[in-house]
Amino acid sequence: MADPQTSSEFKPLGKLISVLVLLAAALYFTGWTYRWTYFSFFQLEVTTLNLPSESFYLAAFQTFFGEPLAIVWTILCLALTIATILATLHWGQKWVGKYWRRLPFTFNDAQKQILGFLTALLNELIIVLFVLTALFWLARWQAEADAWNDAVNDTSSLPIVTLVLSKDAPLGRKLDDPLLNPTGFRIIGDRKSYDRLLGQELNDRTKPRIWRLLLKNNGYLYLFPALPKKEPKLIIPVIIVSEGDKGAQLTILNGNY
Known part of the structure; x- marks a missing residue:
């Protein structure tokens, strides 16, 4: 005992x-x-x-x-x-x-x-x-x-991102011809969500439009354009890029930006 x-x-x-x-x-x-x-x-x-x-x-x-x-x-x-x-x-x-x-x-x-x-x-x-x-x-x-x-861009602590993609990427600007939109791919879902981001891929501090890296995890990059100011009515689009296929696959969340 x-x-x-x-x-x-x-x-x-x-x-x-x-x-x-x-x-x-x-x-x-x-x-x-x-x-x-x-x-x-x-x-x-x-x-x-x-x-x-x-x-x-x-x-x-x-x-x-x-x-x-x-x-x-x-x-x-x-x-x-x-x-x-x-x-x-x-x-x-x-x-x-x-x-x-x-x-x-x-x-x-x-x-x-x-x-x-x-x-x-x-x-x-x-x-x-x-x-x-x-x-x-x-x-x-x-x-x-x-x-x-x-x-919000002015208060964000997330890193500003520059992502270099392959020529087959469905979103992005060509260095030698930034006005040319990507072609030769297929889309499922809301086309307007995609169209709203065309021409908005490059950072422009005069807008301001700055792309930031939300998360890098399990072979995926989560990117979004930071808001110029706090606007509760806006929903931020988040782009999910797969690293494995050099950005050939793309997912867009929150398309009504």
Whole structure:
């Protein structure tokens, strides 16, 4: 039989491990929500991008500490969440205690233990629910703000891109004849989405029209023309270029630019 004193020495370690597991889960949830919201802004599904797991943890820190305003929002959200949890548990216990005394029967010790366990479980579920809700909305707000910053040219931190394609690419300008449109290919879908981008492939700082690299992942390049200013009614077109075939295959998302 294990010595009770020896067993009690491992309780702090067990609690520490439990806290670390919960913290890792909360950070991953926050980072996943951030990535999902950010790429959804550009009409990309995060589950199809095969992003590394560690990127979600980095995104969580971006949510909490990415900029001074994010730190302020994190502190306010933390304070509001704690206050809401304490108020909910207080009024919940007060309500249960009020009606508990009105019951026409009593519980034995075994039943009281079961009720105590269920009460503790309910309290923990309430805490988890409020914490996840706070993390979800905090990540969404920060991701939307960062997406808008990257979408607008003057505030974007994404790199300006110059992509050299083969002669068979369905989009792009020839160096010796930039006025000539690409020919000899087939298209499926909305032709207007493609036509709107013809003649807009080159950067022009007088417009301004600057192409930026959103993501490079799994052999695909995700490009988009940054907006000259924040305009919620505009949907940014995202071009997906396959590196394997030298840009011969092209996908256009969000064609109503």
